[in-house]
Amino acid sequence: MAFEGLSERLQGTIAKIKGKGKVTEQDVKLMMREVRFALIEADVNLKVVKKFVKSVSERAVGSDVMQSLTPGQQVIKIVQEELTQLMGGEQSPVKFSTRPPTVIMMVGLQGAGKTTTTGKLANVLRKKYNKKPLLVAADVYRPAAVQQLQTLGKQLSIPVFDKGTDVSPVEIAREAIELAKEEHHDVVIIDTAGRLHIDEALMQELKDIRALKEPDEVFLVVDAMTGQDAVNVAESFNEAVGITGVVLTKLDGDTRGGAALSIRSVTEKPIKFVGMGEKMDALEPFHPERMAQRILGMGDVLSLIEKAQATVDADKAxxxxxxxxxxxxxxxxxxxxxxxxxxxxxxxxxxxxxxxxxxxxxxxxxxxxxxxxxxxxxxxxxxxxxxxxxxxxxxxxxxxxxxxxxxxxxxxxxxxxxxxxxxxxxxxxxxxxxxxxxxxxxxxxxxxxxxxxxxx
The missing domain is CATH 1.10.260.30 (Signal recognition particle, SRP54 subunit, M-domain)
Incomplete structure (x- = not known):
């Protein structure tokens, strides 16, 4: 599970200061040294680590903390608040168009799980937001990409628009948007092509698709297990195409979690969703505050309730x-x-x-x-x-x-x-x-x- 190593280190560090009746600057200094090591070990961007440690230290040594009745608890609260801010502060919802259809472009490198995530997103938008999505197979280069999306669409009972692999992705996207208007689909999700690396041809194609109709969202799909490379990829796509949000996949895997803690700060783009498993319903809206609580061992009651409401049959209960x-x-x-x-x-x-x-x-x-x-x-x-x-x-x-x-x-x-x-x-x-x-x-x-x- 992501953040496991970071959670253990941070929880062990804050446990030493939690019950203290009096906290000195030296206590805070020693604590922040441990926090710095924990974040670096978790593969968090070095600039982000420095900024985070500086913010916490400055707030923690303030007179309102040092002179409070529970200084240890106050310091932990500061760590939680800064960790939440680091990941975006608050949940960033999907921006739906006031004039449907809402167009969402899915971009990213090959192998990040973009096509699967496209299917998962359509499933979430249908179930959680009561939308009627149309999936668009615009990746005409990767072998079996169109078939993969068709299989996912059939599995989810969500229609897929495709024109095979001989029509240009721009034309496919244009026709799909027209069809969505005619058949009253209120969301169009375009699965664009990926590459093994960033190149000019890929970026130009994405720009051409984007020029058809200004998309309401451009989601960059990145594999959380790639660590700092995920941050570099996010920066490159943001500069070239302009992304509106990030979807992190494989956050349930053996990843140190550094990408989730760095991407928001480096790109200034919110993490919109996180992939928490292989099943088609394993895509969750990203809540920075809840994730910070989980990292610090405080639990996550709201997510637990939402999971129960989504899966437990009320009548059976x-x-x-x-x-x-x-x-x-x-x-x-x-x-x-x-x-x-x-x-x-x-x-x-x-x-x-x-x-x-x-x-x-x-x-x-x-x-x-x-x-x-x-x-x-x-x-x-x-x-x-x-x-x-x-x-x-x-x-x-x-x-x-x-x-x-x-x-x-x-x-x-x-x-x-x-x-x-x-x-x-x-x-x-x-x-x-x-x-x-x-x-x-x-x-x-x-x-x-x-x-x-x-x-x-």
Whole structure:
């Protein structure tokens, strides 16, 4: 996951100053030395590092901080605010035209994931903004680029306009915009050609397409894993074509995150979206404040809520709540619940969005491998309908059959059934407390079996 190394270093550094009743200039100096090293290690542009450290240092040694009752907390707040500003301050929304169609050009080097991101963007605009997009295959040079976009369009049920590979990209774009007007598509997303390097022919073609109709957005797609090269590419495209925003791909990969922290400051263009996985819904609007909170281990509740709202079926959630109350929760319900959680993304990433989870002892040693959920699903799916509904009938011979059918050990089957029983007892305990006298008082409830859930 991006920023992991940076997060660990920064969190370790600010932990030393957080609880201090008094903070000296020397404390701030030592802290900023560590922060500087952490940012350089994360491949952040050196000029950006110097500017960031200078801004934080100047604010942190001010009298309003030094003389406050919680100076340590104040310094952390400053780091968070400056980190947020570094990445753009606030989320930059898509600029939609007041006279449709809105035209969005997707530009970038070959291999950055531009065509896939074009499909993902169309999907986001349709789902989140209720738009009717038209995809345009204007990359006539890369082998199979047109076919790739057609495949994505079919997968998403979004129309793709193409004229093959013998018509000029400028003519393809012109005809696509005319068609969009006729068929009332309110967004046109043009997938332009890329190169392995920046050249005059590429830039001239992009300028010609841009001249057809001033696009409302020109999104540069860059691979976050290329580090400082991503910043250089952004500068070159911005100078030659004029970009309005950046889409960072592969931010969920093993990248140090330096590009995300440098691009905004160097190009003065906002990061509009970030790619957080291979699935077609794994493109998220970029929120600088939320990303700063995640880097500093403060969680990201708003993104977690948005993920839940987008993936969890509200009616099913209500039905499940009733089953908890009446103790009629079955293995089928458990399976359904896990299926909805999986849609939200990797379990490890979800856990990190919960504030304070980074401080839970032993959490870093827990195994959040999503394969464990697959193992649990395999066990449940190897049960009969009667066994899923009435787990109490699962005797020793049935357990052996389930073990053989799921390819998991009898011990794993036993552990899951035990955890399921404990969970039902916990639900009963919680419903009892809800209606009991003094239910408003704080109660400490141990969640049985939760510590072993990830050890299967």
């Amino acid at each position: 209500k039905e499940l709540e009733e089953k908890f109350k009446t103790q009629s929760f079955t293995f089928d319900d458990f399976l359904d619940q896990m299926s909805q959680v999986k849609k939200m993304g990797p379990l490890e990433d979800i856990i990190k969005m919960i504030p304070g989870m980074n401080k839970v002892k032993g959490l870093d040693k827990m195994n959040f491998d999503d394969k464990q959920i697959n193992h649990i699903e395999a066990i449940i799916q190897s049960m009969t309908i009667a066994e899923r509904t009435n787990p109490e009938i699962i005797n020793a011979s049935r357990r052996k059959r389930i073990s053989k059918g799921s390819g998991r050990s009898v011990q794993e089957v036993n552990r899951l059934i035990k955890q399921f029983d404990e969970m039902k007892k916990m639900m009963k305990q919680m419903s009892g407390l809800a209606g009991a006298p003094g239910a408003g008082k704080k109660k400490k409830l141990k969640l049985p079996g939760m510590d072993s859930l990830f050890k299967m």
